[in-house]
Amino acid sequence: xxxxxxxxxxxxxxxxxxxxxxxxxxxxxxxxxxxxxxxxxxxxxxxxxxxxxxxxxxxxxxxxxxxxxxxxxxxxxxxxxxxxxxxxxxxxxxxxxxxxxxxxxxxxxxxxxxxxxxxxxxxxxxxxxxxxxxxxxxxxxxxxxxxxxxxxxxxxxxxxxxxxxxxxxxxxxxxxxxxxxxxxxxxxxxxxxxxxxxxxxxxxxxxxxxxxxxxxxxxxxxxxxxxxxxxxxxxxxxxxxxxxxxxxxxxxxxxxxxxxxxxxxxxxxxxxxxxxxxxxxxxxxxxxxxxxxxxxxxxxxxxxxxxxxxxxxxxxxxxxxxxxxxxxxxxxxxxxxxxxxxxxxxxxxxxxxxxxxxxxxxx
Numbered sequence: 001x002x003x004x005x006x007x008x009x010x011x012x013x014x015x016x017x018x019x020x021x022x023x024x025x026x027x028x029x030x031x032x033x034x035x036x037x038x039x040x041x042x043x044x045x046x047x048x049x050x051x052x053x054x055x056x057x058x059x060x061x062x063x064x065x066x067x068x069x070x071x072x073x074x075x076x077x078x079x080x081x082x083x084x085x086x087x088x089x090x091x092x093x094x095x096x097x098x099x100x101x102x103x104x105x106x107x108x109x110x111x112x113x114x115x116x117x118x119x120x121x122x123x124x125x126x127x128x129x130x131x132x133x134x135x136x137x138x139x140x141x142x143x144x145x146x147x148x149x150x151x152x153x154x155x156x157x158x159x160x161x162x163x164x165x166x167x168x169x170x171x172x173x174x175x176x177x178x179x180x181x182x183x184x185x186x187x188x189x190x191x192x193x194x195x196x197x198x199x200x201x202x203x204x205x206x207x208x209x210x211x212x213x214x215x216x217x218x219x220x221x222x223x224x225x226x227x228x229x230x231x232x233x234x235x236x237x238x239x240x241x242x243x244x245x246x247x248x249x250x251x252x253x254x255x256x257x258x259x260x261x262x263x264x265x266x267x268x269x270x271x272x273x274x275x276x277x278x279x280x281x282x283x284x285x286x287x288x289x290x291x292x293x294x295x296x297x298x299x300x301x302x303x304x305x306x307x308x309x310x311x312x313x314x315x316x317x318x319x320x321x322x323x324x325x326x327x328x329x330x331x332x333x334x335x336x337x338x339x340x341x342x343x344x345x346x347x348x349x350x351x352x353x354x355x356x357x358x359x360x361x362x363x
Contacts, residue, residue, distance in 0.1 A: 005226070005227060005229055005256065005258065006229050007023065007229040008229045008230060009023055010022060010198050010199060010200045010232055011172075011198050011199055011200060012024060012200070013129045013174070013175060013200060014129070014173075015027075015056055015080045015082065015101050015102045015128075015129060016056075016080025016081075016101035016102075018055055018056055018079075018080050020056075020129075020175060020202075020232050020233050021175065021200030021232040022200075024232070026226070026231060026232060026253060026258060026259060027056055027233040028054060028055050028056075028233075028246055028249040028250060028253070029054065029056040029057065029058065029233055029234065029235040029249075030049050030054045030057055030058070030235060030236075030242040030243075030245045031058040031059070031060070031084070031235065031242060031245075032045050032046060032049075032059050032060070032242060033241075033242055035066070036059045036060055036061060036066035036069055036070070036073070037063070037066045037069050039069050039073055042069070042073055043073055043076045043077060045242065046077045046079070047076075049079075049242060049243060049246060050077065050078055050079055051291040052243045052246040052291060053246055053261050053262065053293065054079060054242075054246045055079055055080075056079060056080050056081075056082060056101075056233065057077070057079055057081055058083075058084050058104060058235075059073070059081060059082070059083060059084065060084050061083045061084060061085055061091050061092075061094075062086075062091075063091070064090070064091065064094060066091075067083065067091050067094035067095045067098055068098055070083060070095055070099055070100050071098040071099050074098070074099040080102065081100055081101050082100065082101060082102040082103065082104055082131065083095030083096070083102070083103050083104065084104045084133075085103060085104065085105045085110075086105075086106070087110065087111070089111060089115040089116070089118055089119050092105055092110070092119045093118060093119060093122045096122045096123060096125075096126045096128060097122070097126075100128065101128055102128050102130065103119065103128065103131070104130075104131040104133050105119065105130060105131070105132070106133055106134065106135075106138065107119075107165045107166065108140050108158065108161065108162055108165075109138065113165075116166075116169070117169055120166060120169045120171045121169075123171065124171060127173075128173070129173035129174065129175060130166065130173065130174055130175075131175045131176065131177060131202055132162045132163060132175075132177070133176075133179075133202075134155055134159045134162070134176070134177065134178045134179070135179055135180070136150035136155060136179065136181065136185060136189075136206075137206075139154055139155065139158050140158055143158055150180065150185075151185075152185055152188040152189035152191075152192055155178050155180070156178065156189055156192045156196065159176055159193055159197075160193075160196060160197070163176065163197065163199065174199050175199060175200040175201065175202050175232070176193065176197065176199050176200075176201055177201070177202040177203070177204065178190060178193050179204055179205060180206065181205065182217075183205060183217055183220050183221040183224075186204075186205050186221045187221055187224050187225060190225050190230055190231075191228070191230065194230045200233070201230060201231055201232055202233045202234070202235070203222050203225050203226070203230065203231035203232075203233070203234050203235075204218065204221075204234060204235040204236065205218050205221040205222065207237060209238070210238070210239045210240065211238060211239075211240050211244065214236070214237065214238040214239065214240070214248075215238065215248050218236040218237065218238075218248060218252070219248070219251075219252055219255075222234050222236065222249075222252055223255070226253075226256055234249055234252070234253075235249070236248040236249045236252070247290070250262060260295040261293050261295065262294070262295065263289050263292060263294065263295070263296045263297070263298050264295065265282065265285065265286065265299075265300060266297065266300070266313075266314055266317075267282050267299070267300040267301065268300075268302050268303070268307070270302050271302075274302030274303060274321070275302075275321045275322060276302055276320040276321060276339065276342070278300065278301075278302045281300055281318075281342055281343055282300050284343050285298070285300060285343060285347070289347075289350065292350070294350075294353070294354045296315050296350060296353055296354075297313065297314045297315045297316075298316055298346065298350070299316070299317030299319075300317070300318055300319075300346070301319040302319065302321070303319060303321060304319045304320065304321045304326055305321075307319030307326075308326070308328040308332065308333055309331055311331070312331025313330075313331075314328075314330070315329065315330070315353065316328075316329055316346065316350065317329070318342050318345065318346045320339045321339070322339075323338070323339050324336055324337075324338070325337050325338060325339045325340075325342045325345065327345055327346070327349065
């Protein structure tokens, strides 16, 4: 029997034109690494994120200049923008007034009840949601003392406390994240929280690290939770170009067969029979197809003799060796050509297939 994920149904909210929760598709998010006040650099990065499939983007708002810049940024991008606020409620209000599609705050560090109410009133006025972002590294002191550290239970109590603050102000357009920098604590915290609330959950492992450790931690943490039906939107946190976060996010969803965006590449790990630079070929194809949303299964193999048979489930495949390249479909060789044309031939076939898919969808 194929594995089936039974997803928990949560309350649905809207972040701009993207639905989150309530069985809507799990949205892939990222966060810019530019100074938000640098409008040109921030817009350029967001456009690259859009091309990679990012559906919601978050920007840091550490000062008033960054909050005001949101207005200009919003006019030049297509996806919803969330303003990330710490401590200063005035920045949240200014961001909402500038057109942010959502706010990310921790009500516990915004200050007095009066200040929190001003943020909530502004969110109500603009009809935008608020994400309560709880991090293990910034829990309330009384909870750290009560639980003897930033345990999953302490994180959940912090989240529920902050949820109650917003609900007491008759505000319900809420989503929640509850992250730690290690997998087990993150997973356990989300499991506990999921039992206590029907609010949509933003899932991720915070401060996961550089490319390889960050992807591994995120794939494990996010993947375990999604496999259990927990999570409505995700962000893979990497100390890297944020475009890589989006790529990794879709690969996690693709591996769990939750969402399929972009080509799926099958490639052999290489062995002594491989006489071509398969690493370089795969990298060139990945980069060329980064913004291609069509779901096609591709094979890039290092052996002309065994490659087609080993990857017969692929829609299109290439293999090379001894100066000859071959193109195959569903395991059958279609044509031969000079080896140096491997990438070009594959990309031409992908373009044809994309056109055929688009034509069928329109028809």
